Amino acid sequence: MYTYCVNFGLEKTAEKVLQTKRGISKTIITILETKKLKPKKCRICGKVMPWNSSYGICSECYKRSYISHDDDYYDPFDW
Numbered sequence: 001m002y003t004y005c006v007n008f009g010l011e012k013t014a015e016k017v018l019q020t021k022r023g024i025s026k027t028i029i030t031i032l033e034t035k036k037l038k039p040k041k042c043r044i045c046g047k048v049m050p051w052n053s054s055y056g057i058c059s060e061c062y063k064r065s066y067i068s069h070d071d072d073y074y075d076p077f078d079w
């Protein structure tokens with residue numbers, strides 16, 4: 001009976017380890033999916049931009065800020 005209990009206990013532990021591992025994998029997948037699916041948005045107007053855009057704002061906002069800051073040089077990309 002003792003052996004049975006030990007075996008049962010170990011099985012339970014092994015099951016727990018497996019469940020924890022599965023949980024971690026699930027978390028990693030969720031994080032990766034969230035990162036992948038999260039669209040890049042313009043900091044000013046919130047417009048969704050191409051994920052590979054290297055700027056923090058969209059071209060429209062860039063043009064707008066460039067025009068409004070024409071007399072005083074201002075580079076919104078140089079943050």
Ligand SMILES: [Zn+2]
Nearest residue numbers: 042045058061
């Ligand atoms: Zn914008």
